[in-house]
Amino acid sequence: RKEQCSSACLCDSGSNYFLSLSFRAAGMNGNGPTKLVDPLEDPVPGVGTYEDFNTIDWVREKSKDRDRHREITNKSRQSTVALLHSVSDAFSGWLLMLLVGLMSGALAGGIDIAAHWLTDMKGGVCLIGFWFNHEHCCWTSNETTFQERDRCPQWQSWAELITGTSEGAFAYIVNYLMYIFWALLFSFLAVTLVRAFAPYACGSGIPEIKTILSGFIIRGYLGKWTLIIKTITLVLAVSSGLSLGKEGPLVHVACCCANILCHLFTKYRKNEAKRREVLSAAAAVGVSVAFGAPIGGVLFSLEEVSYYFPLKTLWRSFFAALVAAFTLRSINPFGNSRLVLFYVEFHAPWHLVELAPFILLGIFGGLWGALFIRANIAWCRRRKSTRLGHYPVIEVLVVAALTAVLAFPNSYTRMSGAELISELFNDCSLLDSSQLCGYKQVCNSLADRPAGKGLYTALWQLALALVFKMLITVITFGMKVPSGLFIPSMAIGAIAGRLLGVGMEQLAYYNHDWFIFKGWCSPGADCITPGLYAMVGAAACLGGVTRMTVSLVVIMFELTGGLEYIVPLMAATMTSKWVADAFGREGIYEAHIRLNGYPFLEPKEEFEHSSLTVDVMRPRRSDPALAVLTQEGMTVGEVEALVESTHYSGFPVVVSKESQRLVGFALRRDLLISIDNARKRQEGIVSASQVVFTEHAPSQAPDAPPPLRLRGIMDLSPFTVTDHTPMDITVDIFRKLGLRQCLVTHNGRLLGIITKKDILKHMAQIANRDPDSILFN
């Protein structure tokens, strides 16, 4: 289990398990459920289930669910018990959503509180109870004034506790060392727990969830161990001060909750397609609790992670996202009755001229996004291919130590990512004592003011923090700890935005009469809001990295709560996406999916090449003919020999080898299970028995062994396309119907087969990439 993970997991440790796995998968992937036509025949156990690391067949799964539903509806007319069963079945989806929302909201609240506490632990301890965080500790103190809320005698920094004083170089060094000690301890615990109990718990999880939602199976990826370990290690990783966020992992946590709760309901436990509907909703829940943005969460699920998103799911996702948001709010982890630390309210409007700096921020975000993806992928590739990948614990410890050593001296890197963003988004009020609001006081007004000494210091520190964050995030994302990318990306954008905002503000203050400021920015007016620039910058950088658009704007809209600021956000996000797309159309998640060789058919991108299906299908012209079964005339021994001599996951059944007219499709796994089962249970089945796929058994010699009838496991409605079908249409069919394979015919004769893997390999070839990087089917 651990070995499987370490190859499939985002944070790969450089081994070559991948290749061996892919061979195993290719040799064994007999997936795809089948429709049993003979109701009298008992289904053989195992028929219609999937192997690990394989793709499900959406059409069959949905058809199976409709059969189940039809049966329940028909029965409900017969008795009251059946009617009640039918009603409870109809409402089980809603109940499940409610549970997912409650559980995810509660977990997110717990994570927030624990992370807050452990983060504060790095700085000091509460004397009246070590389980209080800094803010809580001082709440109980009577000596605290409103202005210095965070200073109280009950809370002592480590230097105070150990040396008795918080002044001087020695105290500073003690605090410094304690900070590094805790960072190392937390990160060591995180990486060790992940490696020991749930290797799947590392990374952000979004690339894997995208792949799973598209129909792939990774057993255990959403299991209970992953949930427990990810929750604990996420708190540790965030508290360790590493440049990572909790937003992506929260999506993974919510999906784990949903997957575990699915086991309570037969409807969802037994059907892979139905379960994926619930997981789509869970992704929305994850973002909803991460940003306090239920609508944004639903749109995130729709835009970014989901593959199959029917309207029913839209409505249920929305419900679950709201339940989660309200659960989290009733826990109130930040004590401000908001769902996030960085909720903001701006008051000043923006002017059309400001669109120019906003678009500049968009360009910065796009460039940073493109650069980050390249650098991070290159680093992850290096981790995979060199010895670096063999020492994940040491890697984490080194990065944590580096981060702690460099971060402590600068107050903007010392604080957590969310706090930093909150401070940068904030508009300066008159009473604000933060360094960022270190303006020269001018007659008690909120208007644009000249920068004072405090602000200049802050600007220098922010510039240094920007460079530091940009470099450290590249090597942090992808390590063997839970790590989200939203907060670091937003922090980088927010710093850049705030710097530009303050710059604009000073420019406007000292140059009121310039033609660009004339008319809207008279002296004494509050024209520029640096906090808004920070917000726009954050959106631009996050957009550049993830290529989210609508959902990102809506999340930001829910943070500010005013339509007013949508236009700046939109201008920046659009520019950022266009600029980043010019350097490569993949977002960070798609890039990691490709790096890991998952079989993911991107639904957003159009297939632009003009090839025909005949160019992509197997067998190629030089290959041996397609391995087929005939509907009668083959013996059990021949079928077994054929199955064993090849590694295909399924075999077309034809009328006869000469005519090559297609009858159906039988899956390898089902064939093997059925023959095995028949040999054990059915009397007289020997190697010489005929295998019959027809409806009526043909007449046989009287002394021949009884035939083995396998029509039940054959799919009688395989999808076909003609050899002349343009590949863009074939790709469209695969995407929209969620196929795993499709048969190719020419003038009514079977010619070949095309699988999802073939398509992905072909696409890789067109893009001049290694087609063998696609590992799974």
Add this chain to the structure above:
Amino acid sequence: RKEQCSSACLCDSGSNYFLSLSFRAAGMNGNGPTKLVDPLEDPVPGVGTYEDFNTIDWVREKSKDRDRHREITNKSRQSTVALLHSVSDAFSGWLLMLLVGLMSGALAGGIDIAAHWLTDMKGGVCLIGFWFNHEHCCWTSNETTFQERDRCPQWQSWAELITGTSEGAFAYIVNYLMYIFWALLFSFLAVTLVRAFAPYACGSGIPEIKTILSGFIIRGYLGKWTLIIKTITLVLAVSSGLSLGKEGPLVHVACCCANILCHLFTKYRKNEAKRREVLSAAAAVGVSVAFGAPIGGVLFSLEEVSYYFPLKTLWRSFFAALVAAFTLRSINPFGNSRLVLFYVEFHAPWHLVELAPFILLGIFGGLWGALFIRANIAWCRRRKSTRLGHYPVIEVLVVAALTAVLAFPNSYTRMSGAELISELFNDCSLLDSSQLCGYKQVCNSLADRPAGKGLYTALWQLALALVFKMLITVITFGMKVPSGLFIPSMAIGAIAGRLLGVGMEQLAYYNHDWFIFKGWCSPGADCITPGLYAMVGAAACLGGVTRMTVSLVVIMFELTGGLEYIVPLMAATMTSKWVADAFGREGIYEAHIRLNGYPFLEPKEEFEHSSLTVDVMRPRRSDPALAVLTQEGMTVGEVEALVESTHYSGFPVVVSKESQRLVGFALRRDLLISIDNARKRQEGIVSASQVVFTEHAPSQAPDAPPPLRLRGIMDLSPFTVTDHTPMDITVDIFRKLGLRQCLVTHNGRLLGIITKKDILKHMAQIANRDPDSILFN
């Protein structure tokens, strides 16, 4: 043109054009573009276009667009001009969206202002200029105080103007008569203009737009005449005081704008699929300007009207919706810098106990929705089948007169629907002088107060208004004037909600110590907000009628701007949908689509029956064999005879009649056009010429006429399913790929054909409806 409309239009005048049209359509519908495989062969003009009242082939249209895009991309590498062309092509979609947003926003602003002015005209006139509305007129007056903003000497009611006094019974009668006069005049103008110039301009337009977006073609439905006439008559109809709203028609107006603007860009003019992407965005724009809710508009388009909604469209819709909202806001039609008349801000929170009345409102909304749909459909059916439908002008005048006579005495029916909703949503402030706030004054507080005489009068009037609105809306919706259903439905719900809200408030005031109020509603507290009840009621009724869910909640959320009230709205909307669905799963728009016999395959509903494709396909067992073409061996004369003796829209091409192996599919229209063209232009093509569909012409006798090669018009990749495919899968394929027809094979031999119409007829049969009600293909 007019005749076509009167049959296709929602507001049908009872004729039997339908049937004749459907025969014409069945005989002539050679639609579906084709892929020309021979690049040397010039495409024959007309090949690949569609007849009116036919369904497009989504797959081919999208494939055509990809071909076009590929060509532009390839060319762009050759020259700078081509590169610029490629860039402008890529940005043309955004430019188009900008234009659609600007134009729709401006039109909506104009409609708002004009309707406001004409509505006030019914009451009186401004002496300083008749073009001022009541509010504008009094703005210029200095004598107006804040409290009596709407009373000033410049504005005179008709009684004042004619009799010189506004007091007394005589003045009342004069005003009454003038009110009826204007109502009749406006409605007469509206219905006459619609009948004379643009019959398609009537109704709400949403059922037709849904059908068009699903791939149907109704020429002229989104044309410039429809736009002009609909804009003018919408103003007239709203001003006439009829029980209708402008929200639905605004969606139609926005779609007309989009369709007209599409003609500026080749990419969208020539491709039906691409144009439908723009129309989806336009539907979002329509709702965005109707409710000032850009996000709600996008979700409305996604949930309610769109069929094919790729992510690219999501992003562009959002952009267009925002542009439109900002355009409308800069016009500021209501003078409150809001986009709608009924923007609200509540301050008091709600309590969990209140969920019970909210759910009650949901039940009311659901019941009303189900009842309204039945009653309205029954009435529309009666209009179609009896002589009533022959006199649309008289019908409108009678209903307008009835509405005016009954509405004038009651101030809540006299005011426009939007004003009524605005008043009902409003929370009573201390200074509020409206009757609805006629509480007994208790020590200047905003807390719950006992109802006074004014409020009791208001309650009686509201109850009467509720009954009146419920009855009159049933016969109004579907008349031959532009008529939206959103405002009347919301008004009904808002009245019911407000009544319940005031009831709850009084109950709480007089029974503070009841166990249900204990603990949260102490004396002197402001526990119940009747305005919130009105809002929840409005959402419930609108939900019951249209079956919208997420989009409705988001629209309401954007009206209030607080996450706080989403839970009540959601509870009511969910209940309302469930209750209404129990009486019939169709919303009002789907019911009207069915009434008109449009070929609309509902994407939301699952196909639950267990039939197989072989049960639905043609030919049936008793029918003559399928009409097919052979790939060689038929003469031009034989092909023409076959085409003329049948009314099918396309013919499968097989290798030979004996083998029945499928080669391709040729459309009737393309066949006729090509043969006609060849006879005129190509030398030696006579009835005895061979028609050849193969790649290489077969050898012929030397004296034979030259063969007619038609491989170019044949679709080489027709979709096929096997006869054993369960119908649920086939329906899924039709829906997801947007097919018009699909061929059915058995063991590799062609067996039959299944079309969208066959599926719809089959579904009608299962639901015990008349299968012949499906009129178009």
